[in-house]
Amino acid sequence: MPRHTPLLQGTLDVLILKALALQPLHGLGVSRRVEQLTRGAYVVKPGSLFPALHRLEENGWLAAEWGESENNRRAKYYKLTAAGRKQLAHETAEWRRVAGAMRAALEAD
Amino acid sequence: MPRHTPLLQGTLDVLILKALALQPLHGLGVSRRVEQLTRGAYVVKPGSLFPALHRLEENGWLAAEWGESENNRRAKYYKLTAAGRKQLAHETAEWRRVAGAMRAALEAD
């Protein structure tokens, strides 16, 4: 598990989708929101965040447009597309499946 | 999530440790046991299994010795070391932490 890599690989995408399902945000805003949603368990570094955002956008799950942050900075705002919403549902179900399997395995006598 | 890679990256090690905590097994036996423990959710391919076993052994969490399988085949039997047992406890706790964070995040309004 997170030994060298604090983040469990593959879980970041669904967290980003979830963060953006609640409200559109710019990049660093997503990072903060994920951190908050996971009660600080996930700290998303820029080196992970931006590749992930680009990846999700390229897959058509996010739509981006440039705007201004609360501090008058140039910021790229992301929001969930319809396909992204569907993907979120799919990945959430998949996560539950995996978590259930892990739970069953780790709690075996 | 498991899109291109069916296994959630980083979860295999703890499952192997768990499988061997219940009883010593040879390589393919571990694979079968993990599959059974996760109710079929995890199917561990040889290309993932053997590197993982070697990795865990190298870290001192498993001890291996050659023996004979039930079918009279030459097989390498693995068992958990004391350090492995400690590692299992550690990774189990870590999993619970991550799973709890994911659960909180995905169930947020």
Add this chain to the structure above:
DNA sequence: GCTCCTCATATCGACATTCGATATGAAGAG
């Protein structure tokens, strides 16, 4: 106007893990 800090986005190389394919060899069945 100048300097410094913070916000915001971005990219790069390194690293670990899993996958798919392929290989070897021995036991047992027919």
Add this chain to the structure above:
DNA sequence: CTCTTCATATCGAATGTCGATATGAGGAGC
């Protein structure tokens, strides 16, 4: 003696995260 199964093993490709580093603009203080 051939074919299938069991058992271990390795290799190259793909993926995702990290650490470091870079750029540039806004705002504060002097």
